[in-house]
Amino acid sequence: MPVFSPYADRLSRIPIERHEVEVRGGTTAYWVYGPSADSDTDQSAQDAADPKTEPLTVIAVHGFRGEHHGLEPVLAYLPDVRVIAPDLPGFGETPPLPGRTHDLDEYAGWLQDFTAAVAPGAVILGHSFGSIVSSAAVATGLQTPRLILINPIGAPALEGPKGLMTRLAVLYYELGAKLPAKLGTALLRSRLIVRVASITMAKTKDPVLRRFIHDQHDTYFSDFADRDVLRDAFVASVSHDVRAFAPRIAVPTLLVAAQQDDITPIEAERHLATLFPSAELVEIADVGHLIHYETPAEAAGHIRRFLRVPVAQGR
Template sequence: MPASSPYNALLARVPVARRAHDGAQARTAYWEYGDAAAPVTILAVHGFRGDHHGLEPVVAHLPEVRWIMPDLPGFGETPALASGAHDLATYAAWLREFAAAVAPGAVVLGHSFGSIVAAGAVADGLDTPRLILVNPIGAPALEGPRGVLTRLAVAYYAASAWLPRRLGSWLLRSRAIVRVMSIVMAYTRDRTLRRFIHDQHDRYFSLFSDRDTLRQAFVTSVANDVRASAPRIAQPTLLIAAVQDDITPIAAERRLATLFPDARLVEIDGVGHLIHYEKPAEAADAIREFLGA
């Protein structure tokens, strides 16, 4: 039985419609939340192994904005790209094409792995007035406080690729391993919220298209970070970082903010890498103030 979401009542008040866009390399599934006539549209890019559901708690706390939320190619309801390549350049090109067709002029937001894709796309010319990065990947994952766990993840994905396809795919979708990932990432001690987070990961973390695409996306996530794109982003940028994030430490996020020509950093205490689940109200407040400015 699915765990109850603490954000259901708020989210229920936001209209939502599923749509699709036929792009050059994939039919991208996306969801439109809020009033189509809203003065501001945010194009939001989710994190690794998730899909658009992960950012819904932030949507619930920012209903005055129109949200466009696609599933990344190879995740959720969007198939892998026709080229078969899922590196940063290809993801960024996909996002530029999707934004131009579906959400021209939208503010761009990226969470975690989505921060790498969003920053890369904007640095390469995606037309947006502002950029928002939540839990941005501001340093190499292998150098973070949990670099050992990252190395274990590298071995896990390598083993999944080496094993026979059926066995490797089973390993990637193992509920036990997904639960371990969820336990490691969750910071909150609130039992109801933890149940919700684990349920979200149980339901959506294994909806990737195939193991080859997943491995490529994982390699992209650990081989890149936002630092390379930051100096080439002229737009005002908001970084929403977690003080207890052990994927990118807060000290690295503070250094990252200095690499942008125009960036402000909002630090949220009492949360790790799951701001979108554990502190969505605080994230929404920071976004609202940034947009108002």
């Protein structure tokens, strides 16, 4: 039986187009939400109100084991913003990059090349692992007027309040990589383990919303190409965090953090904000690492306001 989405009605009113582009020897699938590139109706109205407002095109980078659908609840509250949402290589409908190790350097390079191909100068948004990929790409040369990080990974996962769970996850992915291929892949796609992870991350008490979150994870959390790319991406996700890149990111940055995040404690997010030359931290209460599912309207509200703040002269 189909699971009710609290955001389906809003999303149904937003135009969505699927596209593909060749990047780094592979084909990247991506979706464009909202106004098309040749539609200037909404942007003209905004520019008339504030001529300093930047063109509202955002590239949204999803998190580990997810794909572009995960950020749709946030996009549902940004109908006047043109958002380009790719599936990361090896996840969703984007196959792995041929002959490459999917480590952080590769993902950062892919994002730089993808942005150059489809929307040079776009605002970059990253969630969770996507926050690491986006920060690494911007710190190493990706040109963007602004950076938005939702549930940023602001400290090593092994040091967070759920450090033990992360260590168990390391063992899980190591076992999945070492077992015979069929058995290892089955373990990595285990619905039971996916459900345990979903229950652990969800903070809402709303049964309808919880059912939706679990269905989203059941549907998309195992949509990876193979266990090799999954292992590579997992290693990248737990071996890096945004702190290493923050001092080299000069553009205005918005951090949307959760006060109950089990992966990065809010104290670490507050420290992370101090490492950027120009960053704003907003905190959302009563939510954990699933801001994009549980409080998308609030996150989108902060994003809309941030996108309308004029960039300081000289940037």
